[in-house]
Amino acid sequence: xxxxxxxxxxxxxxxxxxxxxxxxxxxxxxxxxxxxxxxxxxxxxxxxxxxxxxxxxxxxxxxxxxxxxxxxxxxxxxxxxxxxxxxxxxxxxxxxxxxxxxxxxxxxxxxxxxxxxxxxxxxxxxxxxxxxxxxxxxxxxxxxxxxxxxxxxxxxxxxxxxxxxxxxxxxxxxxxxxxxxxxxxxxxxxxxxxxxxxxxxxxxxxxxxxxxxxxxxxxxxxxxxxxxxxxxxxxxxxxxxxxxxxxxxxxxxxxxxxxxxxxxxxxxxxxxxxxxxxxxxxxxxxxxxxxxxxxxxxxxxxxxxxxxxxx
Amino acid sequence: xxxxxxxxxxxxxxxxxxxxxxxxxxxxxxxxxxxxxxxxxxxxxxxxxxxxxxxxxxxxxxxxxxxxxxxxxxxxxxxxxxxxxxxxxxxxxxxxxxxxxxxxxxxxxxxxxxxxxxxxxxxxxxxxxxxxxxxxxxxxxxxxxxxxxxxxxxxxxxxxxxxxxxxxxxxxxxxxxxxxxxxxxxxxxxxxxxxxxxxxxxxxxxxxxxxxxxxxxxxxxxxxxxxxxxxxxxxxxxxxxxxxxxxxxxxxx
Numbered sequence: 001x002x003x004x005x006x007x008x009x010x011x012x013x014x015x016x017x018x019x020x021x022x023x024x025x026x027x028x029x030x031x032x033x034x035x036x037x038x039x040x041x042x043x044x045x046x047x048x049x050x051x052x053x054x055x056x057x058x059x060x061x062x063x064x065x066x067x068x069x070x071x072x073x074x075x076x077x078x079x080x081x082x083x084x085x086x087x088x089x090x091x092x093x094x095x096x097x098x099x100x101x102x103x104x105x106x107x108x109x110x111x112x113x114x115x116x117x118x119x120x121x122x123x124x125x126x127x128x129x130x131x132x133x134x135x136x137x138x139x140x141x142x143x144x145x146x147x148x149x150x151x152x153x154x155x156x157x158x159x160x161x162x163x164x165x166x167x168x169x170x171x172x173x174x175x176x177x178x179x180x181x182x183x184x185x186x187x188x189x190x191x192x193x194x195x196x197x198x199x200x201x202x203x204x205x206x207x208x209x210x211x212x213x214x215x216x217x218x219x220x221x222x223x224x225x226x227x228x229x230x231x232x233x234x235x236x237x238x239x240x241x242x243x244x245x246x247x248x249x250x251x252x253x254x255x256x257x258x259x260x261x262x263x264x265x266x267x268x269x270x271x272x273x274x275x276x277x278x279x280x281x282x283x284x285x286x287x288x289x290x291x292x293x294x295x296x297x298x299x300x301x302x303x304x305x306x307x308x309x310x311x
Numbered sequence: 312x313x314x315x316x317x318x319x320x321x322x323x324x325x326x327x328x329x330x331x332x333x334x335x336x337x338x339x340x341x342x343x344x345x346x347x348x349x350x351x352x353x354x355x356x357x358x359x360x361x362x363x364x365x366x367x368x369x370x371x372x373x374x375x376x377x378x379x380x381x382x383x384x385x386x387x388x389x390x391x392x393x394x395x396x397x398x399x400x401x402x403x404x405x406x407x408x409x410x411x412x413x414x415x416x417x418x419x420x421x422x423x424x425x426x427x428x429x430x431x432x433x434x435x436x437x438x439x440x441x442x443x444x445x446x447x448x449x450x451x452x453x454x455x456x457x458x459x460x461x462x463x464x465x466x467x468x469x470x471x472x473x474x475x476x477x478x479x480x481x482x483x484x485x486x487x488x489x490x491x492x493x494x495x496x497x498x499x500x501x502x503x504x505x506x507x508x509x510x511x512x513x514x515x516x517x518x519x520x521x522x523x524x525x526x527x528x529x530x531x532x533x534x535x536x537x538x539x540x541x542x543x544x545x546x547x548x549x550x551x552x553x554x555x556x557x558x559x560x561x562x563x564x
Contacts, residue, residue, distance in 0.1 A: 002420050002438075003455040179428040186414045186425045193412035196374060197473055198400035198429035253416075 005177065011255035011299075012173045018259055019169065023162050032154050039154075041266040042161040043069075043223045048246045048258035049168055050215030055244075056253035057176065058208040059188030061118050064105070065216050065243045067125035070235030072098045072217030074132060077145040077230035087150055091221045098217020099210045106209025110202060113191075125235060133232040144231030147224050157226050164222060165259075168215055173255060175211070184208055238280065242266075245283040248290055251299030260299065326385070327352045327512045328373070328404075328481050333382030333392075335368055342368040344536035345382070350481065350514060355507045357527035357544060358516045361556055365536040366516050367409060370483050374406040375399040386480060401430065403480035405473075407487055409516075411466045415459030419450055419469050422458050427476035437476065444472040449498055464495040471499060481512040488519050500526060524548070532556065 022038065029035060051065040075097040076090030085093075109120050132139050139145065151157050175181065183204045186194040195201050224230045233239075242265070250261020269279040294300055328350040335343040343365045350356050360366050371377040373384055375396040384392040391399050400406075414422050420441055427437030445451045448468045453461055458469055467487060474482045484503075488496045503513060503526060517523050523530060523544060530544040534556035540547045547553055 002418065004418050004421050179434075182417070182421060182425040182428055185417050185421075186429075189414035189416050190412050192376070192396075193408070193414065193470075194425070194429075195396040196376075196400055196406050196408075196412070197426040198397050199425065200397050200429075202395075 008173070008176060008181075008255060012169070015169050015256045015259050016166075018256065018263070019162065019166055022263070023159070026155060026158060035154050035158055037267060037270045038263075039158055039161050039226055040223075041263045042165050043219050043226075044243060044246060044266050045259050045262035046161075046165055046168055046219035046222075047216055047243050048250070048262045049165075049172060050212040050219070051243050052247050052252060052254075052258040053172060053175075053184075053215070054208050054212035056247065056258075057181070057188060058184040058205065060106075060109075060205065060208065061114070062209075062212070063118050063122035063237075063240055064125040064213075066237070066239035067128050067235045068098045068102060068213040068216035069220030069223065069239070070129065070132065070232065071101060071213075072220030073224035073230045073234050074139065074145075074220075075217065076221040077147045077224050078139065080147045081145045087148065087221075087225045091218065091225070094217045094221035095214045096217075098220070099214030102213025102216075103206055103210040105213070106206045110205060122237070125237065125240065129232050129235040132235070139232075142232060144229050144233075147228055147230055149228050150222070150225035161222060161226075164218065168218075169255070169259065176255070180204065180207070241280065242269075242283070245280075245287050247297075248287045249283065249297055251297030252295075254296070254299050257297050257299040261297065264298075325352045326350070327354070327387065328514070329383075329385040330369075330373070331383050331385075333369070333372060333379045333384060335372060335377065335380050341536045343372065343379070346533070346536075346538050347382075348531055348538060348541055350512060353507075353510045353512055354529060355503070355513045355527050356515070357523040357530040358514055358533065359518070359520070359523060359530060359547075359553075360533035364533040364556070366533055367485060368536075369533070370406065370485050370516065373399075373483060374404060397429075403477075404483065405475070405479035405481075406483040407467075407470050407474055407485055409485040409489070411463065411470055413458040413461075413466050413470050413473075416457055418455050419458055419461065419465075420445070420454040422469055423472055423476055426473040430477040432477060440476055444475060447502060448472050449495075462492075464491040467491050468495055468499060471502070475506070478506075478511060481514060484513065484515045486516055486518065488517055488522055496522075520548070 025038060026035060047065050047069055051062065054060045054062050072094035075094040076087060079085040079090045079093060105121065105124060109117050112120055133141050135141065150160060183199045186199055187201055187204060191201055220234060246261035246265045247258045249265055250259065251257025265283060272279045272282065290297055326349050331347045333343055333346045334341065346369060358366055368377065372379045375394050379392050383390055386402055386404055389402065391402060414425060417425065423441035423444060424437050427440055432440065445454050448471065450465060450468060453465060458466060461469060471487060487499055500522065507513060515527060527544050529542065530547045531538055532540040532547055532553045539552045539556060540550045
């Protein structure tokens, strides 16, 4: 096995370990509020993992992860609100809807790079949010939609999130270990060179967009049925900002970074809540420091010190 | 070696790459002006010309990175102009860039694996082939390093190797020897000689005349977008128009 496969296997095993910790956490925590905090952390972890596939592995810096969570949430929310369709059908529909819209957005921004891609996806996200917020007759606008819960008990909901996150992480690992992992990273590093080696850039970029937005849609739909309320606030730009903070702080372009980052950032933001509205400032400063001094995030730092102790 | 040589039997009579009347202008500048030539299977051809004579633009047209405005490019018996670069690569035209293009945040081995998998090799086949190429190009020791951490010369060798993960029908090399340490230059030249002897077809762009003389039996010279000479290397280099193109001005010789 070569070094990159070894590295990925290590990251995957660590992320399984972290998920195992999350899975046994309810043994120690019986406060429903903190269970809820962990559920929301897992919602963000799923968003972060999806965004990392697109930004970290494929180099497509989309500013729309929260927007696709909102699309997913509204898909199942509207189906339930207007037509009484159960979550068991609504959630798959959300995955399909978000993935399909993501594929179309991916094709539209195919030739855009860097800031142009970021600005276009940002505009798309804001347009979607405003369109949903202003379609009062259909979506009830800022009032939001009340949707049925996923399970009676919060604990069942918790384990549904653990299971989905586990499946997503496993799927991601299998994808990245296949030739797709090579092709996506090649596109990230140099699109022209990737095409010259025979990589179908259009196809693989579209695949990355589709899978990433489908994961966001799934996260949004799960969150909708957990919180039982769907509103345009899910798609706020600050939510995307939070996702980016999580991935960058945890370690972009790794399997473990987004997961660790989401748990760390969201749980500490809840702890900082009493300090009042300073969380985003703290995280933004952290992101600036990390982007400037250690671009591989906390996971990169951990790996470096790990290497030093074993060497 | 024996079996592959049988498939890629040298036969200069069979066309590998046929370029006819290809043109491309940038505004009023005719960067490539009705260029025609034919490269036979197994040939090793040099492409020379002063800066700005249109060599790289021609290569960009051949590899699909820029469209031609007129003319036809045939690879074997198939017209390839207008196809996307990845389609042309998949058909067996591999290209190396003047400004090195490697996947900087992937290991040297993964760079080669990407090229191999993209051309349809399975994982074990690609891994075996990558191992041979790393050995042949003296990169085995750095195979686990990210390509961005390699020296400039090693990056060139790596990109060069990527072109040969699946033996291409033709390899277009744009200034492969520029700013490369002499030892690595020799590694690359040895590779080209060995694979040429084996039946591999090459088109090599270079400013390095001694290398062209030593490597390429045939040379094409371009100036101001047009082919001004095409023939045995010694003959081409002694042609008056070629000397004038390099030294400038009429009657300079």
